[in-house]
Amino acid sequence: MSRPLKAEAKKISVKYIRPPLTTDFAVLFLPTEGLFAEAMRFPGLHEQLQMDLRVIIAGPTTLSALLNSVRLGFRTLAIEKRSSEVWKVLGLAKAEFKKFGDIVDATKKSIDQAANKFDELGRRTRAIERGLSDVHELPGPSTPAAPAIEIGGVPASDGGAAPAVA
Numbered sequence: 001m002s003r004p005l006k007a008e009a010k011k012i013s014v015k016y017i018r019p020p021l022t023t024d025f026a027v028l029f030l031p032t033e034g035l036f037a038e039a040m041r042f043p044g045l046h047e048q049l050q051m052d053l054r055v056i057i058a059g060p061t062t063l064s065a066l067l068n069s070v071r072l073g074f075r076t077l078a079i080e081k082r083s084s085e086v087w088k089v090l091g092l093a094k095a096e097f098k099k100f101g102d103i104v105d106a107t108k109k110s111i112d113q114a115a116n117k118f119d120e121l122g123r124r125t126r127a128i129e130r131g132l133s134d135v136h137e138l139p140g141p142s143t144p145a146a147p148a149i150e151i152g153g154v155p156a157s158d159g160g161a162a163p164a165v166a
Contacts, residue, residue: 002042009055017054025054027066033059 009028016026028049030036036059040046049055058066 002045005039005042005045005057006049006053009049009053009057012055013053023070025050025056027063028055028057029063030057030059033061036060036062 005028012026012028016022017024030039036057039057046057049057056066
């Protein structure tokens with residue numbers, strides 16, 4: 001019985017195992033539990049077919065578990081592939097976030113410079129206000145007249161417009 005199983009496993013291996021187009025293993029399905037039990041009765045046959053020909057023997061009850069294992073393996077492989085893509089995206093996001101941080105720092109510096117200018121304006125305003133604190137009102141008619149001002153060599157009059165200069 002082991003010789004026909006080895007021959008079938010060899011046919012399957014030659015015909016169906018073509019990595020990377022296929023998986024690097026194949027399944028020899030035995031359709032009844034009795035036939036599967038008989039194949040498992042030969043010591044080392046299962047391991048020999050798996051190691052030498054990359055063929056796994058499966059019966060009706062083990063096929064479902066085997067297919068679930070293969071499905072989980074492919075899912076894990078897909079997750080690993082996607083995780084490398086995620087790491088790449090995270091690397092790009094990290095670089096962009098550094099650029100964003102640099103722009104925030106430059107903006108903060110500009111805002112700080114503008115705040116310093118406003119502080120300087122406040123100091124200048126207070127200095128001007130101190131200088132003008134003694135000035136309350138312009139002298140009116142009841143106060144003594146201000147000294148005469150000459151415009152173009154002609155003294156200005158007290159109550160009227162200054163003479164026209166030609």
